[in-house]
Amino acid sequence: MQKLIASVTSRLVISIPYLWLLVFFLIPFIIVFKISLSEVAMAIPPYTPVVDITAGIKSVFNSISQFSWDNYVWLVEDPLYYKAYISSLVIAIVSTFLTLIIGYPIAYGMARAPATIRPTLLMLVILPFWTSFLIRVYAWIGILKPEGLLNQFLMWANVIDTPLNILNTNTAIFIGIVYSYLPFLVLPIYSALEKMDYSLVEAAEDLGCTPLMAFWKITFPLSMPGVIAGCFLVFIPATGEFVIPDLLGGSSTLMIGKTLWSEFFSNRDWPVSSAVAVILLLLLVVPIVLFQRSEAKAQESEK
Amino acid sequence: MNTTWSRFNIASLVLGFAFLYLPIVLLVIYSFNESRLVTVWAGFSTKWYTSLFNNQAFIDAAWVTIRVGLISATFATILGTLGALAMTRYTRFRGRMLFSAMIYAPLVMPEVITGLSLLLLFVAIGLDRGILTVTLAHITFSMCFVAVVVQSRLVTFDRSLEEAAMDLGATPVTTFFKVTLPVILPAVVSGWMLAFTLSLDDLVISSFTSGPGATTLPMRIYSQVRLGVTPEINAACTILIAIVAVGVIIASIANKRREVNRARDEQAAARN
Numbered sequence: 001m002q003k004l005i006a007s008v009t010s011r012l013v014i015s016i017p018y019l020w021l022l023v024f025f026l027i028p029f030i031i032v033f034k035i036s037l038s039e040v041a042m043a044i045p046p047y048t049p050v051v052d053i054t055a056g057i058k059s060v061f062n063s064i065s066q067f068s069w070d071n072y073v074w075l076v077e078d079p080l081y082y083k084a085y086i087s088s089l090v091i092a093i094v095s096t097f098l099t100l101i102i103g104y105p106i107a108y109g110m111a112r113a114p115a116t117i118r119p120t121l122l123m124l125v126i127l128p129f130w131t132s133f134l135i136r137v138y139a140w141i142g143i144l145k146p147e148g149l150l151n152q153f154l155m156w157a158n159v160i161d162t163p164l165n166i167l168n169t170n171t172a173i174f175i176g177i178v179y180s181y182l183p184f185l186v187l188p189i190y191s192a193l194e195k196m197d198y199s200l201v202e203a204a205e206d207l208g209c210t211p212l213m214a215f216w217k218i219t220f221p222l223s224m225p226g227v228i229a230g231c232f233l234v235f236i237p238a239t240g241e242f243v244i245p246d247l248l249g250g251s252s253t254l255m256i257g258k259t260l261w262s263e264f265f266s267n268r269d270w271p272v273s274s275a276v277a278v279i280l281l282l283l284l285v286v287p288i289v290l291f292q293r294s295e296a297k298a299q300e301s302e303k
Numbered sequence: 304m305n306t307t308w309s310r311f312n313i314a315s316l317v318l319g320f321a322f323l324y325l326p327i328v329l330l331v332i333y334s335f336n337e338s339r340l341v342t343v344w345a346g347f348s349t350k351w352y353t354s355l356f357n358n359q360a361f362i363d364a365a366w367v368t369i370r371v372g373l374i375s376a377t378f379a380t381i382l383g384t385l386g387a388l389a390m391t392r393y394t395r396f397r398g399r400m401l402f403s404a405m406i407y408a409p410l411v412m413p414e415v416i417t418g419l420s421l422l423l424l425f426v427a428i429g430l431d432r433g434i435l436t437v438t439l440a441h442i443t444f445s446m447c448f449v450a451v452v453v454q455s456r457l458v459t460f461d462r463s464l465e466e467a468a469m470d471l472g473a474t475p476v477t478t479f480f481k482v483t484l485p486v487i488l489p490a491v492v493s494g495w496m497l498a499f500t501l502s503l504d505d506l507v508i509s510s511f512t513s514g515p516g517a518t519t520l521p522m523r524i525y526s527q528v529r530l531g532v533t534p535e536i537n538a539a540c541t542i543l544i545a546i547v548a549v550g551v552i553i554a555s556i557a558n559k560r561r562e563v564n565r566a567r568d569e570q571a572a573a574r575n
Contacts, residue, residue, distance in 0.1 A: 009475040014396055017386035017446065021405040024443040028420030031427050045426050102322070105315035112312050121316070123555060128323050130497075130547045132504040134521050134528075135540040139326035141532050142333065149329060182323065233411060240413020242507055247528065257415045264419060264511075274423070277416045284413070292407040295451075299390075299458060 029281070036274035037067035047271050071275035081276065084254040085283065091170065091245075091255060092238040095177035099234050100227065102178060103185040107226075108219075110186070111193035122190070129183040137176050137247050144172050144248070168250030176244040181237070185230035192226030193219070225298060232291035236284055256280055327544065334537035351538040361539060364523040368503060371434060371519065375441035376499035382442065383449025383498070384491055388479075390450065391457040409447040417444060418511030425512065432514030440512040441502040448501060449494035456490035489558060496554060500547055 041048040049066045075081045110121045128136065143149045144167040151163040166172050196219065204214040220227075242257035249255065256276065263273040334352075338345035355361055386406055389396075396402075409417065421440045422432075430436055460483070468478040484491070506521040513519065520543070527536050 006475050010393055013385050014389040014393055014402075017382045017389060017450070018398070018402055018405075020382055020443070020446070021386075021402070024421065024424070024439065025405050025409060026401075028424040031423045032416075032420045035423055102319070105311075106319035109312035109316040109319070112309070113316070123551070124320060125323070127548070127551060128327065130500050130551055131327060131544050132521065132540070132547075134504065134506050134524060135330070135543060136326065138524070138528055138532070138536065138540065139330040141528070143326060143329065145532075179322070179326070182319075186319075236411035237413055240415050242413075242415050243525075257413060260415045260419065261507075270423070273419060277419050280413065281416060288408055288411060289404075291411055292404050295407050296403055299454065 032274045032277055034067075035271055036071055036278050037069065038271045039068070039070065040269045040271050045270070046268055071271050072279075074272065075275055075279060080254070081256075081259065084256045084259045085279065087254045088239050088241075088256040089283070091173060091177070092235050092241075095174050095181075095238055096231050096235040098174055099178045099181055099185050100231060103182050103230070104189060104227075106182075107186045107189035107193055107223075110190050111196070118194075125183050125186050125190075133180060134243060136180055137243055140172070140176055140179065140248060141167065144175070167248065168253075170249070170253060172248035173245055173253060173255075176248045177234070177238050177241065180244065181234040184233040188229040188233070189223055189226040192223040196222050225294065229291070229294055229298070232287055232294070236287050236291065239284060240280055330537055331541045331544065334534060334541040336534055336537075339534065351534040352542075355535055355538045355542075358535070360518075361520070361523060364518050364520045367434060367517055368520040371438050371441060372499045372502040375438045375445060375502045376495050378438075378442045379446040379498040380449050380491060380495040383446040383494055384453050384487075386446065386450035387453035387457055390454055406447050406450050409444045410451065412444075414505075414507035415511075418508040421508065422511045432512060432517070434513075434517045436512045436514070437509050437517055437519065440508050441498075441505060444505075444508065445498035445501045448497050449491075452494040452497060453487060453490045456487045460486060489561070493554065496550060500550075503543070503547075 035047055038047040038049060040046060106125070110118060110125070113121055141148075145151070146163040146165060146167070148167070150166070151160075154160045155163070166175075200218050200222075201214045204218055205211065209217065240257045240260075241255060242261050245253050245255040245258050246261070249258075260273050260276045260280070263269050263276060333344075335347050335349065336344055337348040337350070386402075390403060390406065393399075418440070421436075421443065425432060425436045425439075464482050464486075465478050468482045469475070473481065504521060505519075506525050509519045509522055510525075513522065520539070524536055524539060527533065
């Protein structure tokens with residue numbers, strides 16, 4: 001009897017979240033793919049053909065025969081789209097690198113801080129993450145504007161004579177991404193560095209290594225799992241980022257998240273925006289699988 | 304330790320935290336600015352807060368946001384905790400690879416993709432867009448964050464406690480509520496808070512999945528921001544920041560008090 005209860009419970013524990021994710025996460029992707037093969041139409045919903053399962057097998061097959069790859073051909077032929085993909089990837093790679101350069105010293109400083117203040121430092125890094133993403137991006141508009149606080153400060157300090165034009169450029173996007181995603185990179189590196197046995201570095205220094213060499217040969221390789229997880233956590237969402245390029249970038253900034261948004265909301269072209277999403281997902285599928293593997297591995301090693 | 308290194312450490316921490324906090328601090332300061340020009344200081348004033356509280360559109364959006372946040376965080380916590388249990392307690396079941404992929408992928412999935420795909424699902428099943436669809440969308444992405452938070456607590460959990468309870472005749476459900484849940488409760492609570500703030504903050508997924516009458520606060524702020532930076536938005540942002548900061552501080556104080564109590568109990572137990 002107890003065995004039966006246990007087996008029923010275990011089935012429920014697994015199947016409830018499983019089914020939820022199947023219905024609200026996996027099946028939607030299949031629908032996106034299906035609609036990316038449709039054509040835009042002046043109707044509700046605004047695409048054709050609409051597959052109606054209740055109308056019988058024959059009509060389903062009939063609709064499927066109307067599917068076409070036209071939207072994908074369109075994406076390849078129009079240079080706007082592949083330029084947007086490439087510039088999204090470049091912007092994401094550059095800003096991941098910048099985030100790493102800025103975030104690593106912070107994580108290192110936290111891990112080397114006295115153990116008593118480490119929880120406070122940890123909370124200070126997490127706290128901005130709890131603050132709205134939109135608000136944090138918005139805060140930078142007031143700072144970076146031509147008449148904004150940064151320019152006022154630099155002109156007051158006599159560093160520059162004329163205001164710098166930062167808002168609506170790629171520089172503003174880099175600042176926005178680094179700022180918004182910094183905690184995502186600092187936290188995994190910190191947890192890798194905190195677990196590290198510091199006596200290894202001391203041993204290396206005793207044996208004649210310079211501090212910089214010891215860092216490069218011992219500390220950095222040992223923090224690699226954290227670096228990798230952190231870089232994925234920044235790179236993957238940054239590639240499809242919409243809010244940052246929309247608010248901080250200029251009209252010439254091409255990023256695919258923005259393209260998808262305007263295809264959907266301004267042009268009301270659901271099939272093309274679905275095709276844009278499918279290609280973006282294909283570009284990101286390898287990093288996502290690698291990220292998932294590294295997370296699962298980290299989880300296993302903690303057991 | 305080498306002194307030059309620790310000086311470097313302190314410098315990088317100070318600069319890092321200045322970078323993280325300065326923009327937020329400036330935003331809060333300028334919400335009390337008398338002038339309509341956000342970047343010119345003209346004296347202290349709370350008039351933007353008054354005008355905010357008289358703005359019915361903002362108030363309505365705030366109510367929608369809070370309702371969606373409370374409901375979605377609660378469901379996300381239940382589903383996420385179940386997901387974390389499934390991942391840690393049952394290491395072998397059919398489709399476990401797919402399950403773990405579906406837990407981790409939403410953490411990094413670009414929001415435009417999640418938003419578009421959920422919207423197309425709702426259209427396909429004929430669900431009218433509104434508060435319900437926004438809530439369903441928020442449950443889906445935030446449950447994965449809850450699952451990861453709870454899972455990290457579950458892997459360090461001493462399973463012999465559960466086994467002892469079961470040996471003594473407790474059903475798995477009783478064991479969970481009497482043994483497991485009290486231990487993992489801090490993680491479940493922080494999972495709930497994380498889900499709530501994620502829901503409170505979300506703009507992109509809400510924009511895709513919401514319909515008439517279901518405008519959330521970030522959507523309202525976004526449409527205002529597009530028209531330009533105003534002190535009124537600064538005031539709205541300051542209120543949101545204050546709510547979150549107070550919540551986080553209360554939670555961490557409660558956590559600390561619990562730890563102190565536990566340490567005292569352990570000492571008392573050792574004396575007896």
